[in-house]
Amino acid sequence: xxxxxxxxxxxxxxxxxxxxxxxxxxxxxxxxxxxxxxxxxxxxxxxxxxxxxxxxxxxxxxxxxxxxxxxxxxxxxxxxxxxxxxxxxxxxxxxxxxxxxxxxxxxxxxxxxxxxxxxxxxxxxxxxxxxxxxx
Amino acid sequence: xxxxxxxxxxxxxxxxxxxxxxxxxxxxxxxxxxxxxxxxxxxxxxxxxxxxxxxxxxxxxxxxxxxxxxxx
Numbered sequence: 740x741x742x743x744x745x746x747x748x749x750x751x752x753x754x755x756x757x758x759x760x761x762x763x764x765x766x767x768x769x770x771x772x773x774x775x776x777x778x779x780x781x782x783x784x785x786x787x788x789x790x791x792x793x794x795x796x797x798x799x800x801x802x803x804x805x806x807x808x809x810x811x812x813x814x815x816x817x818x819x820x821x822x823x824x825x826x827x828x829x830x831x832x833x834x835x836x837x838x839x840x841x842x843x844x845x846x847x848x849x850x851x852x853x854x855x856x857x858x859x860x861x862x863x864x865x866x867x868x869x870x871x872x873x874x
Numbered sequence: 875x876x877x878x879x880x881x882x883x884x885x886x887x888x889x890x891x892x893x894x895x896x897x898x899x900x901x902x903x904x905x906x907x908x909x910x911x912x913x914x915x916x917x918x919x920x921x922x923x924x925x926x927x928x929x930x931x932x933x934x935x936x937x938x939x940x941x942x943x944x945x946x
Contacts, residue, residue: 750891750900754900800894800898800900801894801899801900802900803900804898804899804900805899805903805915805917805918806899806900806902806912807900809912
């Protein structure tokens with residue numbers, strides 16, 4: 740049987756490094772911003788992002804392919820579904836409770852609600868775009 | 875979906891990486907297809923069939939079909 744140790748190790752290592760660098764870039768940006776050093780956070784984000792892209796270009800052969808796209812599509816679908824169902828339950832409930840003076844509307848919830856609404860409009864827009872590009 | 879990918883690859887003494895490079899995907903995708911954990915796109919199925927010089931139905935079989943009668 741043909742062995743494949745080298746290819747397996749290299750591909751896995753590059754994939755893990757690529758993902759790790761992107762996670763690192765996000766964490767760096769978040770930490771820099773919350774700790775009061777936003778420019779350092781952005782610099783860390785850019786450095787990690789550029790490093791991950793350099794890694795991507797350096798690898799010979801595809802690092803990601805159709806299987807990763809299928810996973811990404813499934814994850815996106817699940818995420819949108821969870822956000823959609825959650826917002827369909829949470830926001831009407833909170834609005835009703837607020838209207839009945841049971842709770843005070845939390846101020847921090849307004850941008851969240853607007854973001855969810857924007858996400859829903861974006862999804863509808865993307866759906867309409869996809870329907871126009873069907874052959 | 876069942877498939878004969880592993881048998882055909884080993885007949886040619888190819889590693890998963892060799893086959894992955896030949897058809898332009900990652901080694902992990904070849905591994906997943908061989909283990910029946912991922913059904914390839916039609917495009918990749920055609921690539922694999924062309925590589926092994928056979929028909930798609932010779933390489934991939936619906937669940938419950940061992941493909942013993944499809945080879946031409």
